Amino acid sequence: MKTILVAGTYDTKDEELHYIAEVIGGQGGNVLSMDVSVLGDPSQPTDVSKHAVAEAGGSSIQAAIASGDENTAMQIMAKGAAAKALELYRAGRIDGVIVLGGTMGTDLALDLCAALPVGVPKYIVSTVSFSPLMPPERLPADVQMILWAGGLYGLNSICKASLSQAAGAVLGAAQAVEPPKRDRPLIGMTSFGKTVLRYMVTLKPALEARGFEVAVFHATGMGGRAFESLAAEGAFAAVMDFAPQEVSNHLFGGLSAGEDRMTNAGRAGIPQLVAPGCYDLVDIVGWQPLPEAFRDRPVHAHNRLLTSAVLNAEERRQVARALSEKLAQATAPVAFLLPRGGCNEWDRPGGDLHDARGLAAFCSEIETALPDNAELHALDAHINDDAFSARVLEVFDDWVARGVIAAQA
Incomplete structure (x- = not known):
């Protein structure tokens, strides 16, 4: 009973x-x-x-x-x-x-x-x-x-x-209820649907083949809260926080996951692999009038609930500094993977939301602001390219080999 x-x-x-x-x-x-x-x-x-x-x-x-x-x-x-x-x-x-x-x-x-x-x-x-x-x-x-x-x-x-x-x-x-078993080391990953970010399609089976369990969190506010809650408990062996858009949302009035987004894993001593998936977008409620600050921007209506507005170059620099400040608090290793070819599917050259100047501004600011405790891995690739996932696994395997990430629960 x-x-x-x-x-x-x-x-x-x-x-x-x-x-x-x-x-x-x-x-x-x-x-x-x-x-x-x-x-x-x-x-x-x-x-x-x-x-x-x-x-x-x-x-x-x-x-x-x-x-x-x-x-x-x-x-x-x-x-x-x-x-x-x-x-x-x-x-x-x-x-x-x-x-x-x-x-x-x-x-x-x-x-x-x-x-x-x-x-x-x-x-x-x-x-x-x-x-x-x-x-x-x-x-x-x-x-x-x-x-x-x-x-x-x-x-x-x-x-x-x-x-x-x-x-x-x-x-x-x-x-x-079937409570979490915790019989395999757990990787916490953030992402969005496959129309905009696709690395999890490659990474999830690859990590499972290595003996890890993978939980992918939909980073639209509450997904980020769940991710941060488990990170604060120390539930993850490592995190792959590749969709930190909720930090941008918090800065500019979008669907926030709270002030502590991207801080709990670092405080708990959990190794972090980080990438700026969709950093350049702010998610807003699609059925409400577009806020005045975003009315001159390109926008993408994902559905009737959710609309994404594009950040300008200066705002992207602010996001780069905010991410860097949060990662500076980490007490475990951090690897920042920077795909210079774009950070969401709509931002590819020729894409509806492509902004080469804004992307260059973000990359430049990250390279300047990233704290000393974070390894920078810059790639001449898009976040959805195979080269990105390959580099993630390369860093991950190195960390497992060196004992940075525990291979057993």
Whole structure:
């Protein structure tokens, strides 16, 4: 039997939280309850009390109340809830989590879910699900959300539909999930679809033949968050961060993966092979008006959701400096592969987005700004050419031979 952590403010949402627990129990699951309220008390004791939560956050309920500020109080509870959830998971006492809340509860839920590793089922039932109130960097990589429709105050048939779905979903996920095995060393790679970047088609089977597992992350905001989350855990034997466009996005208002993009592998001591795939593009929401700053640029409408705008020469220099600054923080070897022939399929000579002057500006700035801890591998080739993948494997094999990359999990 799987056990689900059910968390929320039991002083104001007691009825709803008990309903979720009943549904989980009715489907054959166990429940461990956690109260994250501050002022009131639940109708009956929870398995983890609000006092235990506050203490896990390095404070107390008395201090939270004495602060006189609901935001300060809930941040105390959020810190404690995250710590307790991770403690319970590591002790083998929970197999998944579901958190219920409005804006206050959702704020806490994001921290709680982010504390749990990728692969642990985590569900948030919220009145603000999918809202732009939540910045990308706060969204756990594999969180699931459902709108708590019609449920702001008390149970009814509308909100029961949402609550029961979420309860069944988290239990079903806990029963069905196949956790990462980690029986082979894992390579984390970033990319986009094969229409724009194609190196993974060659590299993935080649690396698997060498005994490694390869996970390719779609670097469109949330993919980058998942990549960074696993890097921060030290999950990778090495990373091939060949699509750092989310750094450009963060600089110029596109689909950001957060300020810490391209930093966690370096901080965790993970060897990095880096290339500037699609560095020259900023991804913006395709169904919204084009921002004023990009209205005089070439753009590529990838689909109705996503449009890419081309950066000018000076902006590309800024990207080169930003990448260099991030790599300078690395505590493990870094290899920067610079394909002087272009960094996305649309940037080939004759391509719709080709800009020889902009590419030259980026290459020149990288060669100047790249920190001393990074090896530069400049190639007279395009990133989608076989020569690029061949050089990647050459560097990779050398690092394995020298023990820079561990060949066994």
